[in-house]
Amino acid sequence: MVGSKKGRSLATSLFLLFVLVACKPDDVWQQPGKADAIFAPPAHFPVTYYDFSRNPVTAPGFELGRRLFYDPILSRDSSISCASCHRQEFAFSDGGKAVSHGIGGRAGTRNSPGLFNLAWSRSFMWDGGVNHLEVFPLAPITEAAEMDETLAKVMDKLRKHPVYPGLFEAAFGPGELTDQRFLFALAQFQNMLVSANSPYDRFLQGKEALPAAAMNGLAIFRSHCSGCHSDVLFTDHSFRDNGMDSLFADAGRGRITQLGTDTGRFKVPSLRNVALTAPYMHDGRFVDLSTALEHYRTGLSHSASMDALLHNAPPLSATDIIQLQVFLEQLTDHSFINNPLYKNPF
Template sequence: MKRAFILFAFIGLVWACQPEIDNTRSDYVPTPLGLTIPPSLPQVAFPSDNPLTVEGVALGRKLFWDPILSADSTQSCGSCHAPQFAFTDNGLATSTGIRGQNGTRNSMPIMNLMYSTSFFWDGRAQTLHHQALMPIEDPLEMDDQLSNVIQKLEGSSFYPEEFRKAFGTTGITEDRIGLALEQFMLTFISGDSKFDRFMLGTAQLTASEQRGMEIFNGDIENGSSGPAADCFHCHGQSVFSNNKFMNNGLDSALSDLGLFLVSGNEEDKGKFKVPSLRNIELSGPYMHDGRFNTLFEVIDFYDSEVENNSPNLDPNMHGIRLGLNLSQQQKSDLIAFLRTLTDTTFVNNPDFQSPF
């Protein structure tokens, strides 16, 4: 009996030392998906550790729109990221999760994420596939557990086969859920606005839009000859975001500490990620807490309401400490330019809509 026990123990040890078997089916041949970045945008490489495939994007699209990811099956990713609002939350200041729970921050738009190196207003996710998983377990959003979501997907009549098509086996894991969602969201490329066509020489700006662009790019500290709003320092280039974290002087006393909650660094208190201004006409309310309902309110804030005593106020705001002193016409011109950043082809793309 003792010899038999030793024999079985030896066999078990040998088995444990064997390399992990690759259960990927021999007929697993995903279809590579090549995305073309519009010529008006910077060329950039997509993640090499998660190559885009037709099957992976199709799976991510289903997961994005399926409320099965939430605890009570009422909330999908698309519930807070509606295409017609540039993938923000239906005009709400802060997002509403399952059971009507109110979130604490405004839903960020989803587009051109290949340029981002961190995600959320406070940058707490370093990769897009990790970001995609966090709302699932957030008690104010989907309020589920990933282990439970996996069980629900495994019990589905079609998801195991969708995962096989995307990843080679029917195995469903947290990582694969995040990777599929990442693939889908990376296809959200916006670069066909009137501004883009103007930059390519195929469209002309109106006189008001042209004046607004000059105001947008006007540099106060370097003495622009005309009215200047200094927008370009944080929202420059064709991405219209520097993807940094800054305090733009919303409050003198901070109720939300922003990046500090992630980094723990005192100098990060009050800093939030600079969002892109593309499709800004559609994505209100504005700021991390949705406090401004209109673009006019946003411009009024920068014109005369910046809190100069706000902790860690960004140096780029120093030039407007005394106000912009824009006239109503100049504010209207600036908004006219911002509206040229609206990409109707993007928000109406049927490939981004619910497949259900």
């Protein structure tokens, strides 16, 4: 009985495997088995949004992605890399700059957000215009105010490079150095940027207590903020008008969807590591955390397009703001910003 059951499940597994193999699109390189996949999601996080079956993270793929992330070869004049505006010590945000500067000091129009927990992200950029992590790097590479380069030229530089072709073969096996492999490698590095070890995470796991003021802040957070910044990623991935303006210099989500109702809506950012990612909002207008929090107490536009949750929100006191800030500081993940895995390899 036991034997036949085992035999049958083996046959079933083989059959299912056959079905899966038959379905595999032929333009995707046969990846190394799951055995060498190194991405390990935190136990208290939900299932990732990114589908790793197509591009599992492997040690050589991750190392290659890290090198590309820190290599200015991606920019037209080899002056800036991804890491120029996404610095580890600031949870991969741009350390105090309201808007980032690309090659030749050209200023962009939006604040460089932190990079972490991207495997759970459903869209990228403040307006969500990028719909997949793998194609995310195309925007900063080609944007005139950022790297101002074409993908075709990046690929040409990589193919002629003394080291990269060998690194690509080590990561993806023999074969052409395609844009897909380049984008897969960058996705592998970015997928590994997991921040899940803040004091709040350890509190959730029952490993440590939070200070009393932070516990008060947590209660206020849950009643006032978590409608949008929902646990455990601290974002619900939606686009909302958080009462910044009544007239919009930047249409935000509306630029992508062309819907009037989306004008002035921006992506709800995660609040993990928020104490490290000043200044705040899509245009970096608030220099520090207390100014950003004060906006929700006294600065809301109350325009017609402002999100209903804010129109109906109960008032916040000055003490609430202080306690909220204490709580938000418990979301700083020091092991993330000090993790040697993510450091500059050059």
